[in-house]
Amino acid sequence: MHRIVIVGGGAGGLELATRLGDRFGARQTAHIVLVDAHPTHLWKPLLHEVAAGSMDPFTHQLEYAAQAHWHHFEFRLGALSGLDRLAKKITLAAVDDMDGAELLPSRELAYDTLVIAIGSATHFFDVVGAQQYALALDTVAQAQNCHRHLLAACMRAHANPQPYLQIAIVGGGATGVELSAQLRQTAQILATYGVSPLDPKQEIRIVIIEAGPRILSALPERVSKATTTLLAKLNIEIILNEQVASVSEPALLTVSGKTIPTHLTIWAAGIKAPAILSQLDGLATNPRGQLKVCATLQTESDPDIFAFGDCASCPWPEKKTIVPPRAQAAHQQANFLLHALTRRLKGASLPNFRYRDFGSLVSLGHFSAVGNLMGGIRGGNLFIEGLFARLMYTSLYRMHIAALHGFVWMVTDTLAHWLRRSTVPRVKLH
Incomplete structure (x- = not known):
């Protein structure tokens, strides 16, 4: 065969x-x-x-x-x-x-x-100390390692005389933006369950460092502006036009000479x-x-x-x-x-692949979602935000499950996970 x-x-x-x-x-x-x-x-x-x-x-x-x-x-x-x-x-x-x-x-x-x-794979752009001190999100093991470091950093920060935790995310693309909102959501839930006594908005500080003039540079400017506004409401700081020159355990140093203190650095600046x-x-x-x-x-x-x-x-x-x-x-x-x-x-000639851009969506956890849809009834670019955008974002993963198992199994799996969420906390607490 x-x-x-x-x-x-x-x-x-x-x-x-x-x-x-x-x-x-x-x-x-x-x-x-x-x-x-x-x-x-x-x-x-x-x-x-x-x-x-x-x-x-x-x-x-x-x-x-x-x-x-x-x-x-x-x-x-x-x-x-x-x-x-x-x-x-x-x-x-x-x-x-x-x-x-x-x-x-x-x-x-x-x-x-x-x-x-x-x-x-993660692209560290040969930045000094990036591979050694920054956490990547390329595999499940790396993501789990990041979560363990997050919980440990929260507990250590509470023991300080002036308790606070600063998390630096290098890269303002979709991964960095989505991660920042998820971390804010996690901080709130950890405080609710008493795992982290830190104030989730004031004592857990999240900063995104982006080398370009705006976050989500690959998406339309309207999506970028709307996301920036939403992140500001979550008290997530965005530093633009700053390229990271080196990473160490206590801080980031930018090309312009700015020092950004950090207890946890996550690298989401690009892929190769x-x-x-x-x-x-x-x-x-x-x-x-x-x-x-x-x-x-x-x-x-x-x-x-x-x-x-x-x-x-x-x-x-x-x-x-x-x-x-x-x-x-x-x-x-x-x-x-x-x-x-x-x-x-069958020995037949091969067709040519043609890519269709259906738009992009960015999830901000349970807070919101934003994005743009291409085509549709009117054609062109349609901006979406809020509940509808969140439902569209969730449907992308469900479409992947349907492709692997079929529609009936996907519906059953969705229902099972929905029921399970009612008996477990919203985030892993260990």
Whole structure:
């Protein structure tokens, strides 16, 4: 059977493996294999909620092995570490257990069609001390680590003669903005339950440091202004046009010479392509390290290798740029590849991918949400805010669940989580 290997079980990769498994694996007309460096999946846009403690990852994460069993594909644990295009094989790195002992050795995996969707990594921009002293939100483990540091910092701050806690978030993009609101929400709940006696608005100070002239620079200015106003009401400080020069344990130093004291620094300043992409056998990358792909999502270097999502530089002719690294782009590309790979197995020519921008939404926790919708009845750009925007934001995750399990299971899962929230606190208290 034709062997399709998908490397990366993010939003797009897992959706593609699931639907290819249902279409070809169940009928044994193709062999579908999913590879990922971790055993479980969590929708990456939720990581800021895990970091703030407002989401328990164990109730939302999905076991790849179980999904593979249910949807007729095979799962292999391991990180991509090499590629042999001539032999049509990839190399998976050895897997260690929690104690550092080898769990699985380095292995080779053959393919007929290879799809690379390994996402992105945190970009520290070579800022001195950033990797050492700032917390990243790239994985579930990192988000959980951030939550533990938050609780510890709250408890330590209360013991000070002048109790206060300052949290610095580097980067005013969607992740930084959403995280700041979630942290304010968490601070209020911790005070309610008595876990943190600090005043949630006055003694827990949250500051966003953004290098550009406004937050949410990738979104329309109206969305940025509305979000700035909402954050101000939450007593969240925003420092614009300040680039961080170095990070230390007690403070940040900016290029202009300003010192910003901090007890907890979270890095949300940008993303980059994983370093392994530039080391693969002859595959062309752009200056950002992303794999160069054609309109068919085939890599420019090899028609048997496809790439999509954050790790791919996909042309967007209408905007004369590349498709932005967003969850909606990965979802659209996964849908496209389902049909494109079906045609490939039949020996037919491949269509071209066309990206549709449906707009962007930014969640500010239970306080509000803002965003813009593209198209619609009037066409153009529609600004939305408040309850409707919050419902739209929530529906994005539910659409992902429906893509993985079907509509009925998604409705059941939504009801189960809603009922569970009535018997547990709104945030993790430990």
